[in-house]
Amino acid sequence: MDIKICYDSEGDYLEVIFERKAGYFRETENDAVMEKVDEEGNTIGFSILKVISNFVQISSKYRCSPTESAQRIRLISS
Template sequence: MWFDPEADYLEVQFREASGFMRPTAKDALMERVDGEGHVLGFSVLGVSRFRKDHPLEAELVVGE
């Protein structure tokens, strides 16, 4: 997990592998996937705007 407070950016990796970022249905959320579509992690831009009473909820799609 990596957080950059100046950029307000959070990145979480489940495992280290080659991959690319893919957009999701949520503007703030990108998922990192490998060439076969396996989810390797995700990132959130503007993470501080999400509060306990209004959290970011999303599903990561596997193998599309």
């Protein structure tokens, strides 16, 4: 699996795509999060608006260091 991760610091926008194929973004219960789905409704990615401000609100027990995050991304993309 080839995961594509893009972050726009100017717009504070994160996009993560699991599969590169046709699809569209649809709303979720969270106003900042959109889910990308294919024609069959399978999740193929997601996007998050205002990533930094939303991250700050997350409880510290769920946060990980940048090193831990990089390791998790490597594990997921392997």
